[in-house]
Each structure stands twice: as C-alpha cells, then as structure tokens.
Amino acid sequence: xxxxxxxxxxxxxxxxxxxxxxxxxxxxxxxxxxxxxxxxxxxxxxxxxxxxxxxxxxxxxxxxxxxxxxxxxxxxxxxxxxxxxxxxxxxxxxxxxxxxxxxxxxxxxxxxxxxxxxxxxxxxxxxxxxxxxxxxxxxxxxxxxxxxxxxxxxxxxxxxxxxxxxxxxxxxxxxxxxxxxxxxxxx
Amino acid sequence: xxxxxxxxxxxxxxxxxxxxxxxxxxxxxxxxxxxxxxxxxxxxxxxxxxxxxxxxxxxxxxxxxxxxxxxxxxxxxxxxxxxxxxxxxxxxxxxxxxxxxxxxxxxxxxxxxxxxxxxxxxxxxxx
Numbered sequence: 233x234x235x236x237x238x239x240x241x242x243x244x245x246x247x248x249x250x251x252x253x254x255x256x257x258x259x260x261x262x263x264x265x266x267x268x269x270x271x272x273x274x275x276x277x278x279x280x281x282x283x284x285x286x287x288x289x290x291x292x293x294x295x296x297x298x299x300x301x302x303x304x305x306x307x308x309x310x311x312x313x314x315x316x317x318x319x320x321x322x323x324x325x326x327x328x329x330x331x332x333x334x335x336x337x338x339x340x341x342x343x344x345x346x347x348x349x350x351x352x353x354x355x356x357x358x359x360x361x362x363x364x365x366x367x368x369x370x371x372x373x374x375x376x377x378x379x380x381x382x383x384x385x386x387x388x389x390x391x392x393x394x395x396x397x398x399x400x401x402x403x404x405x406x407x408x409x410x411x412x413x414x415x416x417x418x419x
Numbered sequence: 420x421x422x423x424x425x426x427x428x429x430x431x432x433x434x435x436x437x438x439x440x441x442x443x444x445x446x447x448x449x450x451x452x453x454x455x456x457x458x459x460x461x462x463x464x465x466x467x468x469x470x471x472x473x474x475x476x477x478x479x480x481x482x483x484x485x486x487x488x489x490x491x492x493x494x495x496x497x498x499x500x501x502x503x504x505x506x507x508x509x510x511x512x513x514x515x516x517x518x519x520x521x522x523x524x525x526x527x528x529x530x531x532x533x534x535x536x537x538x539x540x541x542x543x544x545x546x
Contacts, residue, residue, distance in 0.1 A: 257452040261430060278545070279519055282484075286522065289450050289486055364529050367494050380487035388522055 249321040255296045294381040302335040328414040338406045341398045351386045352393045359387045438468045441476040449485040458492035465499035481515035501534045514538045
C-alpha cells in the first residue's frame with residue numbers, strides 16, 4: 233500500500249482540516265481554535281479571517297447539534313458512523329471551501345432542501361430580511377438552535393450559493409453534504 | 420438586585436452586569452454550547468431591573484463574534500431593554516464594532532430596526 237500517495241492526495245489539495253468521527257463540544261472548540269491559528273499564517277486579509285472564523289464556527293457547531301438524529305438500525309452503516317461527521321476545509325486560491333457531511337433522517341431531507349433552496353433564491357437584501365424575520369418569529373428548538381444557521385452562513389459569504397447534495401442510503405437514512413465557499417478577494 | 424461578573428472564555432463573552440448602577444456590558448465572543456442557559460441570568464436580571472431599578476440604564480455591546488444561537492438570546496436581551504425604554508427610564512445602547520466589520524455593524528442595525536431602539540454605533544479602530 234502506498235501511504236505516501238494517499239497522504240499526498242491530502243496535501244496537494246491544500247486541506248487545512250480533515251476530520252471524520254463523532255463530535256463533542258470541546259472537540260468542536262479545539263477544531264475552531266486550530267483553524268484560527270492556521271488562518272493567521274495563511275490569510276492576510278483581516279476581514280476574510282474574521283468571516284472565516286464566523287462561517288467555520290457556524291458550520292461546525294451546526295453539524296454538532298444535528299448528529300444524533302439518525303437511527304441506522306437495519307442499514308449497513310455502523311452506529312458510530314451514523315453519528316459521525318465529516319469536515320473538510322481547504323484553502324483554494326480564490327476561496328476557502330468548507331465541506332461537511334453527515335447522515336440525516338430521510339424524512340427530513342425535504343425540509344432541509346427547501347430551506348437551502350429558499351436561501352439560494354434570494355439576494356443579499358433578501359437574506360437580511362429572511363434573517364430578521366427568523367429572528368423575530370422563530371422559537372428555539374430544544375437544542376437552543378434557532379433555524380438561523382444556514383441564513384447566517386449565506387449572508388457572511390456574500391451571497392455565495394450553498395452547494396449541497398442528498399444521497400439516499402436507504403428509505404430511512406440519507407447522506408447530506410454541504411459545501412460553503414468563502415471568497416478570498418474581499419476588499 | 421444581584422451583580423453578575425463573568426470572565427471571558429473562548430466561547431463566552433465578558434459579562435459585567437451591575438443593576439444597581441444601571442449598567443450592562445458584554446464583550447468578546449459568544450458561541451457557548453448552551454446559549455439559553457448562558458443568557459438566562461442576564462435576562463432575569465433585566466426583568467428585575469424593569470420593576471425595581473433606577474431611572475437610567477446603559478448597555479454596552481462590544482462583540483467580536485456571536486453565533487446564531489447567541490443571536491436569538493441577544494434578541495431576547497434587547498426585548499428586555501425595549502421594556503426598560505418603554506417604562507420611561509433613560510436607556511442608552513452603545514454598539515461597538517471593529518473597524519470594517521460590516522457584519523457586526525449590520526447585526527446591530529438589525530436589532531435596532533426590529534425593536535425600534537436607538538443605538539449609538541461606535542467603530543473601534545484597529546491598532
């Protein structure tokens with residue numbers, strides 16, 4: 233087995249963080265601190281650094297709050313994997329790419345997709361209005377999340393569309409991948 | 420009325436709440452695991468101030484970052500400030516944000532607009 237080759241695949245793509253596994257809140261906090269230190273070296277633009285911190289925190293915390301929703305019984309996925317997250321953050325030339333992956337209950341995909349499509353269909357003024365409306369109307373979920381996460385991410389990345397994919401595993405479980413792009417050329 | 424002082428951490432802001440002086444200060448970053456729990460005491464204290472506090476209240480916000488769950492809690496804080504305002508007390512809200520941080524400035528504008536509160540927007544210069 234050519235270990236060097238598999239490592240090179242990772243190095244060559246400018247990956248600054250790659251993680252697969254369960255998440256605890258402390259781990260999330262450490263990951264964000266590590267990312268912040270890396271950005272100190274990689275990024276000169278202070279505004280981009282700050283936006284990156286915002287968006288990375290929201291993405292990874294969001295993931296953390298939603299990992300326990302899947303019941304993988306009767307699927308080929310182990311119970312550990314079903315509650316695992318995948319986080320892949322890379323520094324490209326023109327943008328930072330923040331990708332997350334996790335299993336979600338299939339009966340939730342329509343709702344998530346609708347939310348993402350709604351967000352992707354409006355411009356920055358529309359996003360701001362949507363955020364304010366959600367702030368004003370929506371109640372907290374039992375986890376303390378307020379349904380604002382995706383809107384906030386879209387706002388802070390300056391109208392970049394949220395890229396996503398749903399891949400069904402079976403009728404109960406679907407794999408959800410989200411890619412967020414933060415442009416590096418802010419003035 | 421009880422004072423609250425909390426040192427800042429990586430995920431929680433500095434809190435300096437002195438209801439007897441009519442002062443609330445929040446500064447730093449806010450992305451705790453449980454925002455509702457973190458902000459509950461402040462909100463309780465503000466409720467108490469509405470009924471028993473003095474005639475003046477100053478609230479200073481100097482956030483570097485807050486997550487969306489904290490954002491909802493802050494909205495609840497502002498709702499209480501709005502009650503203080505409506506009760507005829509003299510309310511001052513100062514919203515500090517770092518130079519060029521349009522996102523933080525807009526966040527302040529959003530609260531101000533949603534609740535019809537006057538904010539003093541103060542840009543902090545970077546060294």
